[in-house]
Amino acid sequence: MQKHWSYKPLPEDGEVAELQQQLNVSSAMATLLWQRGIYTFDAAKHFFRPSLKDLHDxxxxxxxxxxxxxxxxxxxxxxxxxxxxxxxxxxxxxxxxxxxxxxxxxxxxxxxxxxxxxxxxxxxxxxxxxxxxxxxxxxxxxxxxxxxxxxxxxxxxxxxxxxxxxxxxxxxxxxxxxxxxxxxxxxxxxxxxxxxxxxxxxxxxxxxxxxxxxxxxxxxxxxxxxxxxxxxxxxxxxxxxxxxxxxxxxxxxxxxxxxxxxxxxxxxxxxxxxxxxxxxxxxxxxxxxxxxxxxxxxxxxxxxxxxxxxxxxxxxIQKHNTERKGLDARITEEALDLIKRDPWLYEEAWSTVLYKEDWHKGVIGIVASRCIENFYRPTIIFTKAGEDYAAGSARSVAGFDLYGAIEACSEHLIQFGGHMHAAGMTISIDKIEDFRKAFDGEVKARLLEEQRIPVITVDLEVHLSELTPKFHKVMKQMSPFGPENMQPIFVSHNLRARTAQVLKEKHLKLEVVQDGFSFPAIGFGLAPEFYRELASGRPFSMAYSLEENHFRGNTTQQLFIRDIKLA
CATH class of the missing domain: 3.90.1640.30 (inorganic pyrophosphatase (n-terminal core))
Incomplete structure (x- = not known):
């Protein structure tokens, strides 16, 4: 799936020099902090050393x-x-x-x-x-x-x-x-x-x-x-x-x-x-x-x-989770097949709304997320939940107010609840088709064209030589990572793969080289798209995060590949 790389704003020249000096960190690290609204030593202190005393009354x-x-x-x-x-x-x-x-x-x-x-x-x-x-x-x-x-x-x-x-x-x-x-x-x-x-x-x-x-x-x-x-x-x-x-x-x-x-x-x-x-x-x-x-x-x-x-x-509970995984895989396959076999849904719709009466209610939210991984658009999965009504679980794409779109179509629903990114609802089965059309209309009216392509938000362009052990140690202190404080994503250009392997027929394992500096890298599900070109020595750019690999008691640094663009 094509992805757009969106770069975060960068400070003006000299804007982070004082912070860099006060914290004794690299320019790249000071920039990461600036991007998170941390401009002063005191703000950095509160960020790196969270305190329970700062909880509100x-x-x-x-x-x-x-x-x-x-x-x-x-x-x-x-x-x-x-x-x-x-x-x-x-x-x-x-x-x-x-x-x-x-x-x-x-x-x-x-x-x-x-x-x-x-x-x-x-x-x-x-x-x-x-x-x-x-x-x-x-x-x-x-x-x-x-x-x-x-x-x-x-x-x-x-x-x-x-x-x-x-x-x-x-x-x-x-x-x-x-x-x-x-x-x-x-x-x-x-x-x-x-x-x-x-x-x-x-x-x-x-x-x-x-x-x-x-x-x-x-x-x-x-x-x-x-x-x-x-x-x-x-x-x-x-x-x-x-x-x-x-x-x-x-x-x-x-x-x-x-x-x-x-x-x-x-x-x-x-x-x-x-x-x-x-x-x-x-x-x-x-x-x-x-x-x-x-x-x-x-x-x-x-x-x-x-x-x-x-x-x-x-x-x-582990047995329940194993059962859940099996249901998730089967129903996801069925859902993707329904999309591909429906010309309107496959080619014209800006949203996905699916219903099948025998889908397991416990995994329809997961299936909605899986559908978005394949067809990047707001998705709602319904299944039968009573004699004449269905339950639905909805998931959104980045930046789209899913709750607002559902609320605008609420005349077709029995009840609903949730927030911007996820929601649940109940509907009469005979109203699903009307809701599908109304919801797709709302999505087309509200979803921006650029929101139809998955976006990788890039913090910084770096050279592999900048990813030192000290840099990684300080970066780890920026955690916990999650929404609105995501793990930094970097981009490096003019890379080559010194070695390239395919794991389990779909995952990509590389040794990435840039001007003599090298890092191991892993990319899940990327082998079918990129292995042949990278193994041939073709140069590329890569979006990735810097992570740790824990294996047999050993911890090493590695690059987690988010996307690749061939030169």
Whole structure:
């Protein structure tokens, strides 16, 4: 697939000289910092040394005082509290964190995750009925609830109060809960808007620690779960998220909780964990429980404090993940075939909307992402979820407001929710074709021509000689990397391959040479397109990131190839 290389702006001559001198770093490193808005020594100090002291006061969040008062009243009166969370990584880690922390303070506590297939996303009537049966008088919802005004009203009619901790975009009507904690509320002055659902729960626990005199160190023990939610929910790694992720990774690498250690063991992880490795190892396995069976299995594992039990639960989840991979591969193949066999969808559409009644609901979001890898356009995958309705999962391309486009077509939907990059929805099966046409019309009206081609955002053009061990050591301190603080991508020109190999018939392994300086390089899936030309000695330009390769206990530097342009 053709990719466009978009270069970030560069500072004017001499603009980073002072920063370079103060930090004793190379010009290239000072430029990387400048591109991230770091212009002074003090700003660099805060960036390289995140501090938990820089977290915002939780009481800046709208309704936090009401939430703390209601939870305190429930604790003082020994009321039964239900911790309710969504079935994805954000929701399950949030439940494990809030339940695990409060359980040490309050015995009368239950937790609940909805079934993806029988209850669907968000707060369910079934969950509220369960709470009523158990004598619950307060529900704390995590990573869901902001669009559940009807369910909150139903709970209130049963004498059950609600505190909502959510991070999704609110609708026009806020639920009439005791407290609605969501930094994206229009009337909320909280300075940082990009917290996960877990992060909002963390702020609630922080406020309770302040009010009730609980030890902050007890809450710090849950930073690893907070970090897993930040990594897996693909939120910006800026501001508070960067601080929480930084310390969460520290904990994961220094003293991981038993459950996460078990997941890393079954995944066969090597070397130090970072955001990317969490996204590709821990996240999918936690998600697999809710996709294939029930999210409760993930929460049970995350709460486990016994090594043998944790390993047993982790192996069960590993089986779910293996099953998920098989479903993912089969359904992706079917989806791509449907696109290729439909002339309008293949040649004229600017979006992809597909429906097949027997596709597994647990993997349609992954399939949407796989389709975008092959046909770069906003994608929605539907599958049958009831007698006459379907559930859909949507994914976006870079920079396109998917939520806004879906909202503009909402007359065709039963319900929907999400954010700019991903969304979920329910629709009557007989409305899918109307929605498909309306959505494609919105995409054509809103999507810029340049957004139809995948973009590689390049930080710097460098010579291989600049990638010294010191440069790499400083660059690693710019982590955690993720959205809005991505791992730097470099471009080098006039390269040749001293050696070129094909691994597993599709991956490209090179020794890249430039003016006598060489680096090993790996490019996944690039062999069919580039091997023959590179092996012949043809010069090329390469976009890549500088990474570490962990193999049999050894750690070496290597270039991870993002794209190649032949000379």
């Amino acid at each position: 939780p009481f800046l969040m709208r309704d936090m005082d009401k939430a703390v008062d209601r939870v305190s009243a429930a604790l003082n009166a020994d009321e039964k509290i239900l911790i309710y969370g969504d079935y994805d990584v954000d929701g399950t880690t949030a439940v494990a964190m809030v339940y695990g922390f409060l359980k040490k303070k309050h015995v009368n506590l239950l937790y609940y995750n909805p079934d993806r297939y029988t209850e669907g996303y968000g707060v369910s009537k079934q969950g509220i009925d369960y709470a009523k049966e158990q004598g619950v008088s307060l529900i704390i919802s995590l990573d869901c609830g902001i669009k559940s005004a009807d369910k909150v009203a139903y709970a209130r009619s049963l004498g059950i109060d609600f505190i909502i901790c959510d991070h999704h975009e609110p609708g026009e009507e806020l639920p009439e809960a005791v407290a609605v904690l969501d930094p994206k509320r229009k009337d909320c002055i909280y300075p940082y808007k990009e917290l996960t659902g877990n992060g909002v729960g963390f702020k609630l626990l922080s406020a309770l620690c302040q009010t009730r005199g609980w030890e902050w160190a007890e809450l710090e023990e849950y930073l690893d779960l907070c970090m897993v939610s930040i990594a897996s929910d693909i939120v910006p790694i800026t501001g508070e998220n960067r601080i929480l992720a930084f310390y969460g990774l520290q904990k994961l690498n220094a003293s991981p909780r038993i459950s996460l250690k078990a997941l890393m063991n079954v995944a066969g992880t090597q070397g130090e964990m970072n955001i990317e490795s969490v996204v590709f190892t821990i996240g999918p396995r936690i998600n697999a429980a809710g996709r294939i069976r029930h999210a409760r299995a993930a929460v049970e594992l995350l709460l486990s404090e016994d090594e043998d039990e944790a390993m047993e639960l982790a192996y069960a």
